[in-house]
Amino acid sequence: TRRLVVITGASSGLGLWAAKALADKKNYFVICAVRDPEKMDRAAKEIGIKRSDYIAMKLELGSLQSVRDFVDNLKTFTPVRPINHLICNAAVYRPADPVPAWTDDGYEMSFGVNHLGHFLLCQLMLPELKRAKNARLCIVGSITGNSNTIGGGLVYPRAEIGELEGLRQGPGAEMVDGGKFDGAKAYKDAKALNMMTITELHKRFHDTTGITFSSMYPGCIAETNLFREKRQWFKTIFPLFMKYVTGGYVPEAEAGQRLAQVIDDPECDKQSGVYWSWNGNAQQVGLASRVLNKQTGKWEVQVQGAGGSGGKIFVNQFSGMISDSRRAKLQYDYSMDLVKDY
Ligand code: NDP
Numbered sequence: 179t180r181r182l183v184v185i186t187g188a189s190s191g192l193g194l195w196a197a198k199a200l201a202d203k204k205n206y207f208v209i210c211a212v213r214d215p216e217k218m219d220r221a222a223k224e225i226g227i228k229r230s231d232y233i234a235m236k237l238e239l240g241s242l243q244s245v246r247d248f249v250d251n252l253k254t255f256t257p258v259r260p261i262n263h264l265i266c267n268a269a270v271y272r273p274a275d276p277v278p279a280w281t282d283d284g285y286e287m288s289f290g291v292n293h294l295g296h297f298l299l300c301q302l303m304l305p306e307l308k309r310a311k312n313a314r315l316c317i318v319g320s321i322t323g324n325s326n327t328i329g330g331g332l333v334y335p336r337a338e339i340g341e342l343e344g345l346r347q348g349p350g351a352e353m354v355d356g357g358k359f360d361g362a363k364a365y366k367d368a369k370a371l372n373m374m375t376i377t378e379l380h381k382r383f384h385d386t387t388g389i390t391f392s393s394m395y396p397g398c399i400a401e402t403n404l405f406r407e408k409r410q411w412f413k414t415i416f417p418l419f420m421k422y423v424t425g426g427y428v429p430e431a432e433a434g435q436r437l438a439q440v441i442d443d444p445e446c447d448k449q450s451g452v453y454w455s456w457n458g459n460a461q462q463v464g465l466a467s468r469v470l471n472k473q474t475g476k477w478e479v480q481v482q483g484a485g486g487s488g489g490k491i492f493v494n495q496f497s498g499m500i501s502d503s504r505r506a507k508l509q510y511d512y513s514m515d516l517v518k519d520y
Contacts, residue, residue, distance in 0.1 A: 180207045181310075182261045183441060184252070184303070186237060186296065187211075187268025189218040192318065192396055194225065195434020196265065201231035203442060209261070211237035211248060211268075211299075239268055239295030240281035246520045249302040260309035263441050266296040266317040266372070273362035284349030285516075286359065292368035297375060298517040308387040312447060316440050317376050319393035319453060320369040337366035339505060345512035373453060373496060374506040375513070380451025381503075382510075390447050394454040395494065396436045397428030428456075439491060446491070453496055456489030 187193040188210035200206040218234035238244035281290030307313035343356025352359040380391040
């Protein structure tokens with residue numbers, strides 16, 4: 179029998195190619211949790227995922243009720259077989275927004291979609307995963323949420339969740355740390371919460387459920403829609419730059435295989451609560467960003483980070499803030515509070 183794997187945001191980019199990589203292995207049936215099932219069907223057709231290997235199901239992560247409905251719908255599909263794996267991959271990145279957009283429940287969009295919707299999904303699916311043997315749960319992280327790297331650390335704005343003032347406030351908060359809205363930072367903060375959720379899920383549930391929890395950074399996939407809000411020149415230049423200058427560029431298909439590896443590779447079942455990355459070639463660089471040079475006061479392009487085509491998988495280190503267990507617990511408890519009615 180095939181293993182059932184749920185992937186959020188499988189209708190484009192990394193999620194789509196991970197769905198393909200798993201479907202191609204033949205021992206998985208992929209449940210694509212997407213906001214637009216018709217788009218999923220078109221995308222699957224385009225890249226050759228067979229109808230018999232996947233199903234598209236509606237999930238709008240910007241609505242906690244939709245997350246609840248998705249999990250209820252899953253149960254009608256799988257009364258006897260448990261879901262084996264969950265990949266939380268969907269995300270929005272809105273660096274150009276001058277003001278916050280809001281989810282149905284009144285949360286800032288990057289926080290609501292990238293973190294809170296997935297947080298609820300994880301909670302609701304834990305009993306399912308617990309029923310399965312060798313279940314794995316992966317939340318896609320990012321170098322940008324990991325401040326021990328140049329890409330995530332020195333590049334302004336930095337991920338900084340403060341004392342979770344925004345989470346304590348609940349709906350209406352513009353930022354996790356209670357500050358004023360900054361779209362690029364909101365994305366990084368949410369990615370940091372994603373990774374902290376993994377360390378905390380591992381602590382709370384790995385021993386009692388046997389579920390393997392992980393996060394991963396696929397390398398920089400410069401051509402995905404994540405950068406849809408960037409200007410056209412950036413979209414044209416950036417992938418070329420990543421490919422020919424930095425070597426940290428990962429083609430979508432290969433990034434998808436990396437994500438699939440975290441679910442499929444027996445090596446990745448041996449450790450839980452970890453953050454997977456891939457070694458690049460000699461030159462380990464992967465992210466091009468504008469950095470404020472504090473001495474000159476000028477913006478410069480800096481390229482650094484983990485990742486690289488053809489790399490080998492390794493366990494990367496979580497950075498200071500992400501491995502701060504006090505705040506990991508705090509964000510988990512506050513997030514629980516925000517989703518408890520669902
Ligand atoms: P894409 O924008 O191509 O994919 C994001 C997916 O999320 C899309 O399928 C999108 O759906 C879905 N999505 C967005 N909003 C919602 C919502 N409200 N409800 C449900 N689904 C939603 O970007 P990527 O493939 O690049 O990003 C995938 C993951 O990879 C993210 O977690 C991102 O943080 C991470 N990542 C990406 C890197 C990169 O270089 N691109 C680097 C590091 C991490 P739709 O198809 O309808 O738009």
